[in-house]
Amino acid sequence: MLFRSVSQSRYSGHNFVCFPVTIVGGVSQSRYTEEWAYRLLAPKKTLMQKLSGVIKSNPNGFSYLDKSIYKVRYRYSERYSKDNSRDFCVQMMRRTNNGVVYRIEDIDAASNLGINEEHGHKGKPYDLFRFKGGVNCGHFWTEQLYQRKKNPDGTLKEDKALSSNEQVATIPKTYQPNPRGSGDANTPPIDMPNNGHHPNNK
Numbered sequence: 483m484l485f486r487s488v489s490q491s492r493y494s495g496h497n498f499v500c501f502p503v504t505i506v507g508g509v510s511q512s513r514y515t516e517e518w519a520y521r522l523l524a525p526k527k528t529l530m531q532k533l534s535g536v537i538k539s540n541p542n543g544f545s546y547l548d549k550s551i552y553k554v555r556y557r558y559s560e561r562y563s564k565d566n567s568r569d570f571c572v573q574m575m576r577r578t579n580n581g582v583v584y585r586i587e588d589i590d591a592a593s594n595l596g597i598n599e600e601h602g603h604k605g606k607p608y609d610l611f612r613f614k615g616g617v618n619c620g621h622f623w624t625e626q627l628y629q630r631k632k633n634p635d636g637t638l639k640e641d642k643a644l645s646s647n648e649q650v651a652t653i654p655k656t657y658q659p660n661p662r663g664s665g666d667a668n669t670p671p672i673d674m675p676n677n678g679h680h681p682n683n684k
């Protein structure tokens with residue numbers, strides 16, 4: 483099931499304003515107008531340039547998954563190591579090894595921009611949150627939870643950077659995120675039904 487409309491309703495299960503979503507070429511674009519404009523104007527870039535320019539990991543920027551003193555980020559992770567990993571996966575793992583984590587918005591923006599689209603069904607942009615590096619890929623997203631650090635006197639530290647927060651194993655259930663697609667996000671495509679293939683794939 484590669485190539486599914488990206489983030490059409492990722493946001494609908496939350497207490498956030500749902501923006502009208504226009505579907506063009508199967509992806510939602512209303513939230514990412516700037517990036518789309520950028521894509522139209524930008525000369526052709528290498529995958530690495532696109533990754534660093536687009537998924538520019540703004541780890542402490544606002545994410546709609548953040549509530550109260552809790553934050554949720556995602557780390558690109560490897561379950562099966564292969565010598566012939568795709569360029570996208572190699573670059574993403576390199577970033578992971580440098581400690582890079584992403585907001586769901588960053589991942590959606592990359593999906594909408596068609597990063598790694600050559601591995602999408604019929605070469606089209608696809609949902610990187612659900613399908614990572616594409617069919618047969620051995621990578622997945624690890625959810626990382628954070629909680630704001632406290633000062634010695636018990637007050638909350640100022641939220642200057644992600645480092646003002648500490649990674650925690652769990653957060654209270656009411657703050658746990660469940661964005662659309664999260665059921666697939668932590669499974670490598672190679673372990674998904676049909677190895678993550680689009681249903682129309684013959």
Ligand SMILES: [Zn+2]
Pocket residue numbers: 567568571614615616619620621
């Ligand atoms: Zn992969």
